[in-house]
Amino acid sequence: MAKILVLGGSFAGLTAALDLKRKLKDKADITVISKTKNFVFIPSLIWVPFGWRKPEDISFEIKPMLEDRGINFIHAEATKIIPEKNQVETTAGTYNYDFLLIATGPDLNFSEVEGLGPHNGYTTSICTVDHALHAGKKWDEFIKEPGPIVIGATQKASCFGAAYEYVFNIEYAARKAGIRDKVSITFVTAEPFLGNFGIGGVGNSQKMTEFFFKKLGIRGITNVAIEKITEDKIYLSNGEVLPYKYAMIIPPFLGVKAIRDSGIGNEAGFIPVDDTYKHINYDNIYAAGVAVAIKYPEPTPIPIGVPKTGYMSEVMARVAADNIASRVLETNHAKKLKFEDIAPLCVMDTGNMGVLFIASRVFKPRKYHILFPGPWSHWVKVWFEKYYLWKMRNGYSQLP
Ligand SMILES: Cc1cc2nc3c(=O)[nH]c(=O)nc-3n(C[C@H](O)[C@H](O)[C@H](O)COP(=O)(O)OP(=O)(O)OC[C@H]3O[C@@H](n4cnc5c(N)ncnc54)[C@H](O)[C@@H]3O)c2cc1C
Numbered sequence: 001m002a003k004i005l006v007l008g009g010s011f012a013g014l015t016a017a018l019d020l021k022r023k024l025k026d027k028a029d030i031t032v033i034s035k036t037k038n039f040v041f042i043p044s045l046i047w048v049p050f051g052w053r054k055p056e057d058i059s060f061e062i063k064p065m066l067e068d069r070g071i072n073f074i075h076a077e078a079t080k081i082i083p084e085k086n087q088v089e090t091t092a093g094t095y096n097y098d099f100l101l102i103a104t105g106p107d108l109n110f111s112e113v114e115g116l117g118p119h120n121g122y123t124t125s126i127c128t129v130d131h132a133l134h135a136g137k138k139w140d141e142f143i144k145e146p147g148p149i150v151i152g153a154t155q156k157a158s159c160f161g162a163a164y165e166y167v168f169n170i171e172y173a174a175r176k177a178g179i180r181d182k183v184s185i186t187f188v189t190a191e192p193f194l195g196n197f198g199i200g201g202v203g204n205s206q207k208m209t210e211f212f213f214k215k216l217g218i219r220g221i222t223n224v225a226i227e228k229i230t231e232d233k234i235y236l237s238n239g240e241v242l243p244y245k246y247a248m249i250i251p252p253f254l255g256v257k258a259i260r261d262s263g264i265g266n267e268a269g270f271i272p273v274d275d276t277y278k279h280i281n282y283d284n285i286y287a288a289g290v291a292v293a294i295k296y297p298e299p300t301p302i303p304i305g306v307p308k309t310g311y312m313s314e315v316m317a318r319v320a321a322d323n324i325a326s327r328v329l330e331t332n333h334a335k336k337l338k339f340e341d342i343a344p345l346c347v348m349d350t351g352n353m354g355v356l357f358i359a360s361r362v363f364k365p366r367k368y369h370i371l372f373p374g375p376w377s378h379w380v381k382v383w384f385e386k387y388y389l390w391k392m393r394n395g396y397s398q399l400p
Pocket of ligand 1: 008010011034036042044045046076078105106126258289290308311312346347348
């Protein structure tokens with residue numbers, strides 16, 4: 001029986017493990033090892049600071065869901081991958097594999113900028129449940145004594161969509177709290193233009209973002225690196241110094257420490273894969289989701305990364321799982337899908353509005369792209385959150 005280890009219990013890891021089980025049934029012994037014991041619907045973390053979601057509304061425990069479906073679950077952190085021995089060392093012991101699928105997502109690189117918080121720094125983040133709760137505590141303090149707000153993403157960041165969603169949501173939250181006239185809102189980004197999103201923009205995303213920023217009184221500063229952050233000031237590479245009372249800045253992502261320590265990733269710790277999502281150097285190691293190495297196709301004045309969204313992570317996981325399953329079943333058809341040919345589908349929430357966008361490819365040139373702005377996009381995101389949690393809680397990874 002083939003031994004398959006999946007590292008990571010989120011969008012990519014759970015999708016892959018469930019797909020593998022469905023395809024291989026009792027022909028494989030599948031184990032998911034995850035550092036976190038809950039699945040969290042990360043896209044809804046933007047609402048946690050304002051009390052619009054509680055962590056328990058957007059998460060569930062992984063172990064019972066997987067074990068009910070015959071998949072083993074180990075709550076542990078992988079610390080080292082030893083490809084020569086087909087072994088993974090974890091905080092709960094050493095595990096062997098015939099096939100390994102790495103879906104460990106990112107480590108957050110707060111050390112990129114001096115003073116970048118929340119750990120050993122001053123700004124907030126919304127990238128994890130704990131960060132979002134901390135950002136909420138700071139928000140509650142802020143509305144009692146408002147001042148300038150700065151939201152943004154650093155150089156080398158890739159998750160720009162979350163920063164945009166947060167700036168629009170905070171603008172809406174400030175209106176709801178009755179303090180909008182007392183606060184200025186500035187958006188700071190390394191992107192060469194507003195609405196670039198790390199994918200060169202989609203359709204008229206630049207014009208649309210500029211239009212909404214103007215309408216809502218949000219100042220956008222593009223093409224800048226953040227050099228330093230102090231308790232009340234953000235220093236930019238263009239010489240500007242922004243005073244702030246509340247700031248949320250998305251950090252750059254790195255591959256996780258276990259990959260960086262194992263020497264199987266690129267210089268940032270992401271896994272280099274071919275179009276089947278197999279490691280370019282190891283025949284029985286696959287990767288999916290944020291753990292995969294992707295380069296921004298055209299260099300930008302300030303370096304930026306490419307977003308690997310939840311949807312893209314799932315697509316990659318399906319291809320990787322399909323290819324592992326075909327090797328176990330010896331049907332040996334290699335399914336190929338270039339990352340740039342994934343058709344992105346995303347809803348960007350703006351508080352009480354939103355934009356749904358669909359495109360034929362991640363990068364230009366694209367055959368089609370559609371952007372639907374409107375209040376209903378907000379409700380699409382609310383509905384999708386509930387649908388996705390239901391789908392994963394019930395192990396229906398085969399559903400869209
Ligand atoms: C604030 C925010 C908002 C977002 N909004 C959207 C959105 O609206 N739409 C969208 O499509 N995408 C959105 N994204 C992106 C989306 O969250 C990611 O694409 C998705 O989480 C990637 O899934 P993943 O499985 O690759 O990695 P992750 O979700 O990061 O999961 C990694 C998993 O690996 C585990 N792990 C990590 N290290 C180890 C280790 N050493 N050993 C064992 N396990 C480990 C973790 O515990 C976790 O279970 C958002 C991201 C953020 C931060």
